[in-house]
Amino acid sequence: MKNFILASASPRRKEIFKQIGIDIKVVESSINESIRTDERPEQIAMSLAFQKAIDVSNKVDNSIIIAADTIVVKENEIIGKPKNKLDARKTLQSLSGQKHSVITGFALIDNNRLTKIVDYELTEVYFKDLDTIEIEAYLETYEYLDKAGSYAIQGKGSLLVEKINGCYFNVVGLPISKINDSLKKYFDISLI
Numbered sequence: 229m230k231n232f233i234l235a236s237a238s239p240r241r242k243e244i245f246k247q248i249g250i251d252i253k254v255v256e257s258s259i260n261e262s263i264r265t266d267e268r269p270e271q272i273a274m275s276l277a278f279q280k281a282i283d284v285s286n287k288v289d290n291s292i293i294i295a296a297d298t299i300v301v302k303e304n305e306i307i308g309k310p311k312n313k314l315d316a317r318k319t320l321q322s323l324s325g326q327k328h329s330v331i332t333g334f335a336l337i338d339n340n341r342l343t344k345i346v347d348y349e350l351t352e353v354y355f356k357d358l359d360t361i362e363i364e365a366y367l368e369t370y371e372y373l374d375k376a377g378s379y380a381i382q383g384k385g386s387l388l389v390e391k392i393n394g395c396y397f398n399v400v401g402l403p404i405s406k407i408n409d410s411l412k413k414y415f416d417i418s419l420i
């Protein structure tokens with residue numbers, strides 16, 4: 229089996245690998261996640277994922293590096309991680325009763341063969357109508373910290389969601405099935 233490296237500090241991404249029986253090694257990237265606002269959301273997510281993968285690829289030998297970046301987009305506006313509780317409250321108010329997209333860009337690099345792949349997955353998420361009491365109760369869980377869109381679908385945030393259209397794991401931060409498709413197609417490796 230090839231040496232896989234996950235270039236992400238996100239415990240959720242490591243957990244997704246664990247769920248499919250892979251105890252993946254983590255090497256965190258140290259990129260500055262600044263974005264160019266003139267790019268399309270999927271370009272931004274792919275570019276950030278690629279920067280994370282390249283950064284880690286320069287630190288390890290003979291490995292396949294997997295990196296990802298997740299952003300939330302509503303009506304072409306990018307909603308990142310909340311700066312504070314006030315910010316999280318505003319985001320949840322704006323997502324209430326509405327549809328948004330969760331885009332995860334991912335990058336795969338085989339630094340032995342010098343193969344590089346970048347792609348993304350998009351999932352539509354429909355929020356329920358949330359009242360003030362629910363939003364305040366959710367904020368008290370502090371689950372919003374460090375989450376794009378200020379919620380965690382894998383936690384109590386599941387109670388805010390009416391339905392999704394697309395890959396669930398993509399919302400949690402790693403479209404594992406699409407990543408496996410790319411590994412099969414371009415690297416001749418299957419995670420199954």
Ligand SMILES: Cc1cn([C@H]2C[C@H](O)[C@@H](COP(=O)(O)OP(=O)(O)OP(=O)(O)O)O2)c(=O)[nH]c1=O
Pocket residue numbers: 235236237238239240256257280296297298299300330374375376377379380381382385399400401
């Ligand atoms: C919408 C949503 C996002 N998220 C998380 C996934 C990502 O970890 C995070 C978005 O931040 P990212 O910048 O994609 O990742 P990260 O900062 O956690 O880790 P790293 O940069 O080292 O790769 O939001 C959830 O866990 N659940 C959700 O429902």
